[in-house]
Amino acid sequence: MPLLRTARRPAPLVTVSAFLGLLLTALTGPVAAAPLVSSPSAPPAGHPAVQPGAGRTPDGTERMTAVDIPADVTAGVAVFDRLTGRFTEQYRADAPFRSASVVKLLLALDFLWNRGPTYEVPQADRDRLGAMLSSSDDAAASHYWSTGGGSEVITRMAARLGLTGTAPPPAGYPGFWGYTATTALDTVRVYRYLLDAAPEPVRTLVVGALHRSTRCGADGFDQYFGLPSAFGSSGAVKQGWSGFTSGGCTASGAPVDAGTRPEAGTRPDAAATHGPSAPRTAPAGTAAATLDLTSEALHTTGTAGPDDRTVVAVLTLHPDGTSYGTAYNRVTALTGSLDVPGAVRPSGTRFTTWGSGVRVRAAPTTSSAALTTLPAGVGVLVGCQRQGGRVSVPPYVNDWWAYLPQYGGWITNIYVDSPGNTLPGVAPCP
Secondary structure, three states: OOEOOOOOOOOOOOOHHHHHHHHHHHHHOOOOOOOOOOOOOOOOOOOOOOOOOOOEOOOOOEOOOOOOOOOOOEEEEEEEEOOOOEEEEEEOOOOOEEOHHHHHHHHHHHHHOOOOOOOOOOHHHHHHHHHHHHOOOHHHHHHHHHHOOOHHHHHHHHHHHOOOOOEOOOOOOOOOHHHOEEOHHHHHHHHHHHHHOOOHHHHHHHHHHHHOOOOEOOOOOEOOOOHHHHHOOOOOEEEEEEOOOOOOOOOOOOOOOHHHOOOOOOOOOOOOOOOOOOOOOOOOOOHHHHOOOOOEEEEEEEEEOHHHOEEEEEEEEEOOOOOHHHHHHHHHHHHHOOOOOOOOOOOOEEEEEOOEOOEEEOOOOOOOOEEEEOOOOOEEEEOEEEEEEEEEEOOEEEEEEEEEOOOOEEEEHHHEOOOOOOOOOOOEOO
């Protein structure tokens, strides 16, 4: 049973003796900038030029954006409409961020770059690339980082794609591929190459894997923040996270043991001498000293709309110690505030959850299979609600359940942060 955090729901009326008994139980009983790489003056042949400038509407006129960025969040945003060839959003789009797992796009492209005219890829590598891109598998990334020459991968790909703000990890962190510096503009450039200029076999393999992004990452982090939550999961998605202790997501529904999970996006290869426990600050006196390696990083990148119409890159940093659920909610809200042509916002009402290890069930009863668990405090989209199995979490008792269309399952209304047994504004399920 999930651990209670805070009493958020009004308790039912009880007698004084019953109240004292509940109080005793509650008290005594059980209740997670880097140096920039120089680049060619023009992109390689066949690589589409990225237009600089402020956010614009489809008719080309300037527009003031209203990006929803919390005061304590640092963000870099770029949204490019491939249909009109213009940006609809730019906010600190050339500011450097540590890439976390977004660098896996470059690791895949570097491996595929010179595969010959047929681009034959061994099945073992197809499987490994698929796991790295769809489920953000860190071991696969470390493999391609090591076999590709480490930082040389970043230097090569920055030159090949004309990336102006992408650089290898700072000196002293040679194995930390997640400490590669990147920008929102460079991330858009990578996607534009993949969609508009890459050889068809490369596009099919990489973009196809991104379209099959799994909800649970290989390291137990929920990947549905940002793009998949704000606009549905039909587009290409590559997420990045770094600095969090637990994402709380498992395919089996069993809670994640935060004490056994490595820091995602920063694990070095096996030969590296600096492990994940190394200080997350750049060495003093280096050009990389301005790259923030301390704040929690959470990035959502990919496409939205028919035929991958719009490329979206949202890179964010959160104050050190921010919980995964809090950052998850902030990035999703930020992404949802953007002008993303072609994107369809899913129907439903958003609520915040509370409690740790809250299970999503296959049916509205605790006897049904646990599909997964939710990160603590994460926001969810509720499609409808209905009565089901009675759930008792003293002092709360409720038989109403919320259906989560983006998870394909149910959670008891007890763990939805809203007063009353039913959720306001949410219709009963048919």
